[in-house]
Amino acid sequence: MKRIFQLSSFIVILSFALVLAACSSSASNSSTNKVKEVKVGVVGNSDDPIWAQVNKNLIKENIQVKLVKFTDGIITNQSQANKELDLTAFQHNAFLHQEEKQKGYKFTVIGQSYIVPLNVYSKKIKSLSQIKNGDKIAIPNNVTNAGRALKVLESAGLIKLDPSKGYSPAVKDITENKHHVKIVEVDPAKIPSLLPDFAAGITNSNFIIDNKMNPVTDSIYRIKPDLNDPNNKPWINVIVARTADKNNSTYKKVVQAYHTASVGNKIKNLYNGVYVPAFKY
Secondary structure (H helix, E strand, C coil): CEEEEHHHHHHHHHHHHHHHHHHHHHHHHHHCCCCCEEEEEEEECCEEEHHHHHHHHHHHHHHEEEEEEEECCCHHHHHHHHHHHEEECCCCCHHHHHHHHHCCCCCEEEEEEECEEEEECCCCCHHHHHHCCCCCCEEEEEEHHHHHHHHHHHCCCCCEECCHHHCCCCCEEEEECCCEEEEEEEEEECHHHHHHHHHHHEEEEHHHHCCCCCCCCCCCCCCCCHHHHHHHHHHEEEEEHHHHCCCCCCHHHHHHHHHHHHHHHHHHHHHCCCCECCCCC
C-alpha cells in the first residue's frame, strides 16, 4: 500500500512539473512572438497604402508600423525630438536640414522613400501664360518649400531669382517679376481649399491627394522629378530616426521592408508617376 501511495505521489509531482514546464514554454513563446510596434510620424493620409504594404512585409519579423498622423511637419519633428515617435517619414532632405539648423535636432536619415513634384494648380486658369499683372499666387509658408516653389515659378518663366541663394531663395530674392505677381505665403495644407482665392497655388502633392485632386491631371504646370539630376537631391523624401537610434535593428528592418519591389511597384502603380521611388529594388 505504501509503495502504491509513493508511486501515486510521484505521478502527481511529475504531472505538476510537466504543467509548469508547458506554462513556462508557453510564456516563453508568447514573449518571443510579441509584436514590436514602431510609431512612424506622417503628414496626411496619402501614404497609407505604402505603409500597409510595409506592414505586410514585416509580419515575418513580428514588427508592426503604427502611423501617427499630423497636419504639420514642424509639429511632427517636435514629437520625434520629444521621443513621442520612433521614426518620421514625411519630409525631404531640404526641410530636414532646415529644421536641424533652426532647432538643433539630432536626426539622421536611415532610408530614402520617394520624390514628388511640387506642381502649380489653379481653379481659375488653364495655363500660367494666362497670369495677369498683379495676380496672387499662393506658396507654402515654410522656408524650404517656399524656396522650392519660387524655383518652380522661375522654371515656368514667371520670375527670376538671385542665383547665389541656391535651392532655398526667399521672396525678397526675386530679381525680376515681369507680371508683378503677388506671392502670398500660406499654410501648405490649406492651399488646395484656398485655390478659388488665388490665380494659382503651389503645394505638396500629399495635400493635393488628400483633397481628392490628382497632382498630374489637375496641375497646370509641373517639373518631372528626375532622380538622376543632382539638383533634385534636396527634394527626396526620407525616413528619419533620432541620431541616437540610427543603428536600431528594428528600425533598420522597417527600412528594409520599405526598400522592396512590393513597395516600389505599389508606389509606381498606385500613384501613376506622381511619386517616384527613390531606392533600388
